[in-house]
Amino acid sequence: EVQLVESGGGLVQPGRSLRLSCAASGFTFDDYAMHWVRQAPGKGLEWVSGISWNSGSIGYADSVKGRFTISRDNAKNSLYLQMNSLRAEDTALYYCAKDNCSGGSCYYLGYWGQGTLVTVSS
Amino acid sequence: DIQMTQSPSSLSASVGDRVTITCQASQDISNYLNWYQQKPGKAPKLLIYDASNLETGVPSRFSGSGSGTDFTFTISSLQPEDIATYYCQQYDNLPVTFGPGTKVDIK
Numbered sequence: 001e002v003q004l005v006e007s008g009g010g011l012v013q014p015g016r017s018l019r020l021s022c023a024a025s026g027f028t029f030d031d032y033a034m035h036w037v038r039q040a041p042g043k044g045l046e047w048v049s050g051i052s053w054n055s056g057s058i059g060y061a062d063s064v065k066g067r068f069t070i071s072r073d074n075a076k077n078s079l080y081l082q083m084n085s086l087r088a089e090d091t092a093l094y095y096c097a098k099d100n101c102s103g104g105s106c107y108y109l110g111y112w113g114q115g116t117l118v119t120v121s122s
Numbered sequence: 123d124i125q126m127t128q129s130p131s132s133l134s135a136s137v138g139d140r141v142t143i144t145c146q147a148s149q150d151i152s153n154y155l156n157w158y159q160q161k162p163g164k165a166p167k168l169l170i171y172d173a174s175n176l177e178t179g180v181p182s183r184f185s186g187s188g189s190g191t192d193f194t195f196t197i198s199s200l201q202p203e204d205i206a207t208y209y210c211q212q213y214d215n216l217p218v219t220f221g222p223g224t225k226v227d228i229k
C-alpha cells in the first residue's frame with residue numbers, strides 16, 4: 001500500500017525557514033517523480049514544485065521560485081521541501097504527492113499524503 | 123502561466139441527477155488535463171487523467187471529455203458520496219496549474 005507521510009510543518013515567523021519532509025513507502029520510490037502541492041485555508045490547490053525520479057528535472061511555481069528548493073533522497077525514500085524567506089501567503093497545508101508514471105513525469109498525481117500545515121505569522 | 127477557469131463555482135443537484143462541470147484553459151493544452159475530487163478534510167483524489175481516461179478503481183459514473191481549451195467533467199448519476207470539490211489541472215506547460223474548483227452538494 002502506498003503511503004506518504006509529511007512532517008516538518010509548524011508556526012514560523014515571516015522571513016524564517018522551514019524544511020518539510022515526506023516519507024514514502026509501499027512503492028519503488030526511485031522510479032517515480034514526486035510533487036509538493038499546497039492549499040491555503042479555505043482555498044484551492046496550488047502546485048508548488050516537482051522533481052523527477054533522479055532529480056534531473058525540477059520545476060517550481062512562480063510564487064516560490066528562488067525561495068523554495070525541492071530535493072529527494074532515494075536511499076531514504078524521502079522527499080523534501082526547503083522553504084526560505086517565508087511569507088504570510090505561504091501559509092497552507094502542504095501535500096506530498098506521487099506521480100503515477102514510472103521513469104518520467106506525467107503529472108497525474110495518483111497518491112497524496114494527508115498534508116502538513118505551515119503557518120507563517122509573527 | 124496557463125490559467126484555468128471552471129464553471130460553475132458551485133452547484134446543488136439531487137441524487138440521481140446528471141452533473142456537468144466545465145474547465146477552460148487560457149491556451150491550447152491538447153488533452154493534458156486531469157480531474158481531481160477533494161472531500162472535506164481529505165486529500166485530493168485523481169479521477170480522470172488525459173482528459174478522458176478513468177483512473178483505476180474510479181466508478182464509471184465519472185467521465186471527462188474535451189481537448190484544446192475546453193473540457194467537461196460529468197457525473198452521470200449523482201450519489202451522496204460525491205459531495206466534494208472538483209478541480210481540473212493542466213500539465214501541458216510548467217508550472218502545473220489547477221482550476222479554482224467546483225463545489226458540488228446535494229439539493
